[in-house]
Amino acid sequence: MTRYIVLDVGGTTIKGNVVTQENELFFPEEKVFDACADGTREELLLNFLSILNQLNPRGDCVQSICFAFPGPFDYARGISYMKGLSKYEALYGLEMQKTLQDLDETGWIKTASFHFVHDIEAFAYGICRRYPYLADKRVFCLCLGTGAGSAFLANGTVVKGTEGVPENGWIYNVPYKESIIDDYISARGLARLSKEKLGTELDGYHLKVMADDGDERAVEVFLRFGEEIGSAIQGFLNGFHPQVLVLGGNLAKAYPNFQDGLHTTASLEGIEVLVEHETSVRIFEGLLANCMRRK
Known part of the structure; x- marks a missing residue:
């Protein structure tokens, strides 16, 4: 075998x-x-x-x-x-x-x-196997965890360096605000926001527990995190014109907590948002x- x-x-x-x-x-x-x-x-x-x-x-x-x-x-x-x-x-x-x-x-x-x-x-190709209807669509995969991982698919094939897509398909090192995207829409970006709002750095799991329990400070942290994501990816939405945005990674599990912020700063009209919990x-x-x- x-x-x-x-x-x-x-x-x-x-x-x-x-x-x-x-x-x-x-x-x-x-x-x-x-x-x-x-x-x-x-x-x-x-x-x-x-x-x-x-x-x-x-x-x-x-x-x-x-x-x-x-x-x-x-x-x-x-x-x-x-x-x-x-x-x-x-x-x-x-x-x-x-x-x-x-x-x-x-x-x-x-x-x-x-x-x-x-x-x-690998995640992007796995997504196409799991959801065959994506095979003929333009798909932007974004995994949020210790970093901001990305891949772009067109007709079931990963594309790189085309209009709206960075040379390797990686957005993590694209300049953003005072540094790069990875510093803002990642676990350490979320920790930085929690430090600003709560005075201590908390990970996504503990922040989610607090937000789900009604802690307004944690709710605000996720709202700002979603706004940061939307702001960071808007240029790729404009350039690549995806029909589907797939969110994966551990932080995607908190999508219900940050989706309002995301939709505030990202133009997602006509774009399906697919949250994939089984990233690995x-x-x-x-x-x-x-x-x-x-x-």
């Missing part, structure tokens, strides 16, 4: 599973691991090896190990160029496949092929499709 290991590499956690080419999952629920994203190079590499061996404890033959990684990243060569994003900086310039295979003492990792895909690109599952599906295309 052909098996693939799929990994959704986030800034806080790494989620993984083992999948067959028929899209059958070995683990009913995804396995979740600490990302150790601010660790040393050695700590990060050992963490990846540990995760791989936990997903394949018997050392069975695996066709491919498929990573969904945030950018900036050289996906063809498997080299991370993340810097100044508070995650995986110790891996900068490292050829991950060769390094992990050199460190492998079990043997099965050495024989597997490696595939690296932009995490939101869609990424796994997109990774599998990508690996099978390239094998």
